[in-house]
Amino acid sequence: xxxxxxxxxxxxxxxxxxxxxxxxxxxxxxxxxxxxxxxxxxxxxxxxxxxxxxxxxxxxxxxxxxxxxxxxxxxxxxxxxxxxxxxxxxxxxxxxxxxxxxxxxxxxxxxxxxxxxxxxxxxxxxxxxxxxxxxxxxxxxxxxxxxxxxxxxxxxxxxxxxxxxxxxxxxxxxxxxxxxxxxxxxxxxxxxxxxxxxxxxxxxxxxxxxxxxxxxxxxxxxxxxxxxxxxxxxxxxxxxxxxxxxxxxxxxxxxxxxxxxxxxxxxxxxxxxxxxxxxxxxxxxxxxxxxxxxxxxxxxxxxxxxxxxxxxxxxxxxxxxxxxxxxxxxxxxxxxxxxxxxxxxxxxxxxxxxxxxxxxxxxxxxxxxxxxxxxxxxxxxxxxx
Amino acid sequence: xxxxxxxxxxxxxxxxxxxxxxxxxxxxxxxxxxxxxxxxxxxxxxxxxxxxxxxxxxxxxxxxxxxxxxxxxxxxxxxxxxxxxxxxxxxxxxxxxxxxxxxxxxxxxxxxxxxxxxxxxxxxxxxxxxxxxxxxxxxxxxxxxxxxxxxxxxxxxxxxxxxxxxxxxxxxxxxxxxxxxxxxxxxxxxxxxxxxxxxxxxxxxxxxxxxxxxxxxxxxxxxxxxxxxxxxxxxxxxxxxxxxxxxxxxxxxxxxxxxxxxxxxxxxxxxxxxxxxxxxxxxxxxxxxxxxxxxxxxxxxxxxxxxxxxxxxxxxxxxxxxxxxxxxxxxxxxxxxxxxxxxxxxxxxxxxxxxxxxxxxxxxxxxxxxxxxxxxxxxxxxxxxxxxxxxxxxxxxxxxxxxxxxxxxxxxxxxxxxxxxxxxxxxxxxxxxxxxxxxxxxxxxxxxxxxxxxxxxxxxxxxxxxxxxxxxxxxxxxxxxxxxxxxxxxxxxxxxxxxxxxxxxxxxxxxxxxxxxxxxxxxxxxxxxxxxxxxxxxxxxxxxxxxxxxxxxxxxxxxxxxxxxxxxxxxxxxxxxxxxxxxxxxxxxxxxxxxxxxxx
Numbered sequence: 001x002x003x004x005x006x007x008x009x010x011x012x013x014x015x016x017x018x019x020x021x022x023x024x025x026x027x028x029x030x031x032x033x034x035x036x037x038x039x040x041x042x043x044x045x046x047x048x049x050x051x052x053x054x055x056x057x058x059x060x061x062x063x064x065x066x067x068x069x070x071x072x073x074x075x076x077x078x079x080x081x082x083x084x085x086x087x088x089x090x091x092x093x094x095x096x097x098x099x100x101x102x103x104x105x106x107x108x109x110x111x112x113x114x115x116x117x118x119x120x121x122x123x124x125x126x127x128x129x130x131x132x133x134x135x136x137x138x139x140x141x142x143x144x145x146x147x148x149x150x151x152x153x154x155x156x157x158x159x160x161x162x163x164x165x166x167x168x169x170x171x172x173x174x175x176x177x178x179x180x181x182x183x184x185x186x187x188x189x190x191x192x193x194x195x196x197x198x199x200x201x202x203x204x205x206x207x208x209x210x211x212x213x214x215x216x217x218x219x220x221x222x223x224x225x226x227x228x229x230x231x232x233x234x235x236x237x238x239x240x241x242x243x244x245x246x247x248x249x250x251x252x253x254x255x256x257x258x259x260x261x262x263x264x265x266x267x268x269x270x271x272x273x274x275x276x277x278x279x280x281x282x283x284x285x286x287x288x289x290x291x292x293x294x295x296x297x298x299x300x301x302x303x304x305x306x307x308x309x310x311x312x313x314x315x316x317x318x319x320x321x322x323x324x325x326x327x328x329x330x331x332x333x334x335x336x337x338x339x340x341x342x343x344x345x346x347x348x349x350x351x352x353x354x355x356x357x358x359x360x361x362x363x364x365x366x367x368x369x370x371x372x373x374x375x376x377x378x379x380x381x382x383x384x385x
Numbered sequence: 386x387x388x389x390x391x392x393x394x395x396x397x398x399x400x401x402x403x404x405x406x407x408x409x410x411x412x413x414x415x416x417x418x419x420x421x422x423x424x425x426x427x428x429x430x431x432x433x434x435x436x437x438x439x440x441x442x443x444x445x446x447x448x449x450x451x452x453x454x455x456x457x458x459x460x461x462x463x464x465x466x467x468x469x470x471x472x473x474x475x476x477x478x479x480x481x482x483x484x485x486x487x488x489x490x491x492x493x494x495x496x497x498x499x500x501x502x503x504x505x506x507x508x509x510x511x512x513x514x515x516x517x518x519x520x521x522x523x524x525x526x527x528x529x530x531x532x533x534x535x536x537x538x539x540x541x542x543x544x545x546x547x548x549x550x551x552x553x554x555x556x557x558x559x560x561x562x563x564x565x566x567x568x569x570x571x572x573x574x575x576x577x578x579x580x581x582x583x584x585x586x587x588x589x590x591x592x593x594x595x596x597x598x599x600x601x602x603x604x605x606x607x608x609x610x611x612x613x614x615x616x617x618x619x620x621x622x623x624x625x626x627x628x629x630x631x632x633x634x635x636x637x638x639x640x641x642x643x644x645x646x647x648x649x650x651x652x653x654x655x656x657x658x659x660x661x662x663x664x665x666x667x668x669x670x671x672x673x674x675x676x677x678x679x680x681x682x683x684x685x686x687x688x689x690x691x692x693x694x695x696x697x698x699x700x701x702x703x704x705x706x707x708x709x710x711x712x713x714x715x716x717x718x719x720x721x722x723x724x725x726x727x728x729x730x731x732x733x734x735x736x737x738x739x740x741x742x743x744x745x746x747x748x749x750x751x752x753x754x755x756x757x758x759x760x761x762x763x764x765x766x767x768x769x770x771x772x773x774x775x776x777x778x779x780x781x782x783x784x785x786x787x788x789x790x791x792x793x794x795x796x797x798x799x800x801x802x803x804x805x806x807x808x809x810x811x812x813x814x815x816x817x818x819x820x821x822x823x824x825x826x827x828x829x830x831x832x833x834x835x836x837x838x839x840x841x842x843x844x845x846x847x848x849x850x851x852x853x854x855x856x857x858x859x860x861x862x863x864x865x866x867x868x869x870x871x872x873x874x875x876x877x878x879x880x881x882x883x884x885x886x887x888x889x890x891x892x893x894x895x896x897x898x899x900x901x902x903x904x905x906x907x908x909x910x911x912x913x914x915x916x917x918x919x920x921x922x923x924x925x926x927x928x929x930x931x932x933x934x935x936x937x938x939x940x941x942x943x944x945x946x947x948x949x950x951x952x953x954x955x956x957x958x959x960x961x962x963x964x965x966x967x968x969x970x971x972x973x974x975x976x977x978x979x980x981x982x983x984x985x
Contacts (some may be wrong), residue, residue, distance in 0.1 A: 027783070027824040028867030029853035031874060033721070042874055046865060077721065077853050079788035 007356035009054035015110045016097075024048045030074035030084040035214055036067050039365055042085035043067065044074055047091060052300035060098050063366070065091040066359030071215035076139065086293050096351050099173040099180070105347035112296035117207060118301070122340035127203045130332050131253060133143030143324040143331075144252050150331055151251035158335075162342050165244055169346040170354055181362050190369045198364040203330035205360040206353075208233065226288075229278045236271025239264055255320050269313060276306045301349050308337045386472070387417045387444040388500050391459070394449035394478070402489055406448070410496045417442060419715030428455060433462035443468065445501040448476035474499045481505045482915055482924075487608040500981040503815060508979040509970055514602030514963045516927075518953050521546060521606055521717055523594060523897065526554020528932025528947040529708035529938060530576050537585035541958060544700055545580065546608060547590045549637070550891070551655035553577055554710055558638060558734065560741040560748070561681030562940055564807040564836030571744070574654045590657060595697070598901050601927030601964045602703050602957075610743040611695040614670075615648075617659035619688035619696075622650055626660055626680035634666045640734040642768050643745035646739040648680045648689070652743060662691065703955045704964065705913055706928045708947065709897060710934040711888045714785040714792060721934045722781065722884055723855045727862055728753040728766035729775070730855060730882040733802060738767055740809050747951040750813050752880050774814045775880035779864040781852050782823040786887030794908055799885035800827045802835055806883055807845040819845045820877055822852040822866050830939060848875070855882055888937045903928055910936050921950045926966040929953055 006012075010021055012101045024045075031037045031045040037318045043064035050059045054124035068088040075085040097106040108115040134140070134149040182190060203262045205211070243251060243265055280302045282291040318327035343349060386398045390410045396403045403421060411419045417440050422428065437445065452475040453823050455756045459473045476718045483491035488736030498505040520536055523530045525547035542920035545552070559569035580586055591611040599605040638651040645651075647667040652662050668677040669691045680980075681689045724730045724963035729752050731739070742748035743830040758826055760767045780803045785791035800823065807819040826847075828837040841847050854868030861878050869874045890909040898905045903913040903923045911930045914922040921929050932943040957964045 025787075025824065026869060027851035028852075028869055029851050030854040031867040032851070032865050037874060040866065041876060042872065045869070046872075079783070079790065079851075081789045 004057050006054040009056050010051065013051060013090060013094060016090040016093045017293065018051065018087045018094075020080075021048060021051045021083045021087055023080045024052065024078075024084070025080055027079060029077050029079060031073075033073045033077050034068075035071065035073070036069070036211060039129050040370060041067050041363065044088050048082070049082060049088060051091070052089070059091070060095070061180050063181055063185070063359050063363050064088075065095055066356055067211070067363060068092075069212045069215040070290045075289050083293070085290060089290075089296075092141060092352070093297065093349070095177075096347070096355070099177045099351075099355070100169075100347055101172055101176060102169065102347070105351075108344070108347050109295075109297060112300070115297065115300060119304070119340040119344065122343060124337040126339040127332060127336050130335060134328070134332075140328055141324050143319055143327050144254065149328040150335075151250045153337070156248045159248060160245055162339055163241075166342050172353065173324065173346055173351070174354055174358060177358060178362070181359075182365070183249070186366065186369070188369060188373045191372070193364045193370075194368050198361060198368060201361045201364045202357050207235070207302040209356075211360070226278070226282075229275050230380065232271035233275025233279075235273065236268040237353075239268035240272065243268070249273045252319075255322060257320065264318075272305070272309045272312075276302055276309055280306060297349055304337055304341055308334065308341060324365055386415055386443045386502070387420055387441055387447060388413075388415050388444040389437065389440060390419045390446045390476075390496065390500060391455075392419070392421045393424065393452055393455045398450070402492075403760070403880060406492050406496060407491065409493045410446075410448075410500065413500050414499060416652045417455045423453075426454075430458055430460040430462050433459060433942060434465045434755055437462055437466045437468060444472040444473045444474065444500070444502065446476055446496065446939065448496050448499070450477070450479045452477050472502075474876070476500075476505075480918065481509075490972040491859045494970075494972050494979075497972075497976050498979045501979045502816035503979045503982045507612040508982060509975045510965075511634070512977075514600055514926075514956050514965050515725075516532050516650075516964055517600040517604075518958055519544060519700070519702045519703055520543060520704045520706065521594075521700065521702040522549075522706045522708060523663060524554070524710055524891075524932075524934070525552035525571060525580070525588075525590075526708060526932065527556040527576075528708045528710070528934075528943045529554070530573075530580055530737070531944050531947035532706050532708060532931050532954075534576060534579055534583070534681060535584050535948055536954055537583050539717075539951075539955050541582075541585065541955065542921075544608075544702060545586055545588050546592045546594060547588070548593055549651070550587065550590050550613075550661035551651045551657070552580060552590070552653075553654075553656070555734075556940060557652065557654070558640065558741070558902055559737055564830070564832040566805070566808070570654065577654065577656040581658070589698075590659065591661070594897065594900060597705070601925065601966055604702050604705060604927065606700050607704075608698050608700065608703060608821075610696050610698055611664070612662075612695050613688065614662040614664070614693045615660050616686075616688035616690065616959050617657045619686050619918045620659035622658055622660060623684060623685065624650075625683045625685065629677070629683040631677065632663075632666050632668055634663060639738045640732070640747060642731075642735050642938055653947055662689075667691070689925060704929065704957060705901065706902070706929045706931055706954065707897070707901070707923075707934050708931045709891050709894055709911075709934040711937065712891045714887045716784060716884055717955070719785055719791065719855055721855070721861075721884065722784065722859075724884060725854065725859060727882075729862060729880060730884065732804075732884050732886045733799070734886075735884045736806060737802075740806070740813070746772070748794045748813070750810060758847050773880075775810075775817065776814075776880045777818045777820070777854075777877060778806075778810050778883060779820045779822065779852065779877060779879045779880040780883045781864075782821065782885045784884040784886045786885075787824065792887045792889065792908065794937070795827060796888040797827065798939050799887070801830075801833055801939065803883070803885045804845075805839045807840050810841065811843050811845065820864070820879070820944070821847045822864070823847065823849060824851050830941065856942075886932070890934060894934065901925065901928055903930075910934060917921060921946060921953055924966075927964040 016166050026049060031042050037043055041064050047064050065088050068086050070089055072085045075083045078084055093109050097109055104172050138147050138149040140149050144152060209231050212230060247261050249260055283294045286292050313329040315327050315334055320332060392403055392407060405632055410416060434776050445463060445721060447455050447459055456473060461472050463470050463473055475495045475542055478492050478495060481495050482494060495505050498508045519542035521544045522533045523546050525545050529545060530552060533545045536569060537543045551856045553573060556569055562569050585663050589610055591613060593609045594606060595603055596607040626648045627646045630648045631642045632647035634647060635641045636645040637645045647663045648660050678691060681691060713732060713734055718744045722730055738744045739746060740748060740750050747770060748766055749770060752775050753766040753767050754772045755764050757769050782799055782803055786796040807821055810819050826837060828834045848868050850867040850869040852864050854865040856863055863876050864879050865876045902925050906912045911934050913930055913935055914924050915918045923930055929950040931947040
């Protein structure tokens, strides 16, 4: 099959943050030092080559970008300062935009003006909707129960609707990802039972991010542990999402604290706060190579999350101390940030959360499939006389 | 002659100085029109002939960095008006060394010469200064030796100044030369002996240029000659002093893989063939004569004078040749290869000494053995003849070269000497495996490609893909790399790793450039006047560059350049024109000369 070459591909990727790809002269130093490169998935050099050649269709079907956790060793080592680590990051952004069937992700990554204005518009619409509802149905001075400004049952429904939209889009994108990688990207047959055999990979990588830790294990500085912070951030986020989606009515009830639910909330908040503060600080200080370059979407990501966490905490404190008016105001602001945040998820860096474990899962299946193929070939040697 | 000057040059590179040059050229006699055409790849020929016709131009001058590009268009236009096409003249800034906005006067002079119809090189001959017939050569490696011999053989006096105790430089350390696999010493040592015995060569070893004054053609040079402390005429190199000397120092000549004494001869064929005192380590010198002095007592010729003092000599020379050579990049700062950490990771120069028949292992390629150092009270890894030969050797190319963190440039010789190493290993250790990790194979010279082919056919594993990683797995050294052609990540168990380390200018280059007023390029090498047209001159008249100190090059190129330099020097001595500074030539002088030549 002929491969389509897109000579302008480099310029496209430039918008996603891959600025230095052309500097690469294919020495392979990056692949050599990468703790994750192995016999089947060789990167970053190979990905760099595909990019230089403009093999867009081939890149679309590769898993490699998802297997990289950006420890930055390749960029530190690179003799050409072509920044392979950042290039892999940019490829992930590009892949997110390719998996996305709506085309919104592409616009967001390419232009920060589009992204930020979309966020602002959604936030303002949310505010208008919530204020309208609050002022017609309730009072500013009541936080929960009868006549509340934003009653928990209403917000619960609201959350569920927003969450369903998000999950719907994400699911379609995940199916597209599967199609690209497992159907178009595989030249050997993959039996269906391999999908079942390797299924445990999915939760395993989702909850441990084990490969991220492997990245860091090579780092000699033990205090430098972005893996723990990253994992804390992610687990905190998932816990919080679950609490809000399922247990919102218990959370919003009464000034007294319901420990059975709230204890999880507090733990999640610690994870979220520590993570966001650490990553914002790192992006400002640029103290490690992976934080040297920040794409506009990276900033939107951490800053928005930080706003959400802060308003959430403020709202919680106001509520528990009886300042219902303030609690309601912060609640509106909180939701103004949460709504675009959730809607933006399938089009943004947060989609990592779904794609990464999926990629590990697919990688495991591919490995098993290749091993099986080799076994078949070994068992039936072809002799040419 | 009615002349039109056309500037075909964008203003950007010239910081808007084209206007100033244009204004200047408008005031030149017989110039009818001056026009700035900018950079326009497709000139309108009809328009041009229209202009030539209406202004009745007899001569057209095209000025710019690359005016030759536009010549066909102007020639056509000139021909169509019936003019003389020979009168389309070029004023090329680039060709005559006015390449940026700083050399405004030079550019003006170039335009002036073209409008007068006089070749720039004819009008702008630097010189006039009478030339002192003696020449100083700084650095006595193969370049310095070659240039000295060429000049001395023509009957002119040469002062050969060398910082170390012997001439020969790096080439004397090599075992074989690529691609012919000739014995390096067999080529070099006869030349060294010639230098030592030549009547016209005044050899100054352990000497350093400390100041240079005067002008091209008549330089006054101060040279600090370190005390030799041995009468080199009387010394018969019997080695008794060295046997008695209690001090042990790492041998520079052996790239640090063996030890020598504080009184020593760098290698048996050294010129001058006499023992040297290393005053930085000699116990007698360090204690001001209170301790030791055993060599003086042992010397049967009584030719050691430990109290001799340094002296300064003044010489006057007409020309100076720079041949200061190179040094290896400090590979200690590139930590991923484990140099200094793992015993059997060696640099190219160390390996060169190891494989050399005159080296500490008599040319046997061995891995290091552990030895107890009684003085330091710890085990040390050293090369000794009892060592085991390595079964697997990895050679890693481009260590520090073509790397933006260290040297952005290609060191030019590493590919070839690495291939040579592969051959030597396979020749000396039958059945050994050699893995060459390369990025791009630079086999560009005469016979080089064939040599590379031969090495591949000898069964060397030539792997396209750099290795960035050497580590220990238990007792076994492992090199990890990417075999790009085979699309595999590979790991090889090896016993020895040879690093093809990049080259840098020798450490004294900066100081010397300050003393002599010679420019250096961004990488620190001496700058030549013009890379294509004048690769041996510097922008200071009467000072020339030869060999590695200008840029990395192999031995054939170095020898060729050294001979070319000698030709330049001899030319200045015999032509009677004298020498001078190209850059110091004032505009008015060039203009005046152009006018006189014009009238003739």
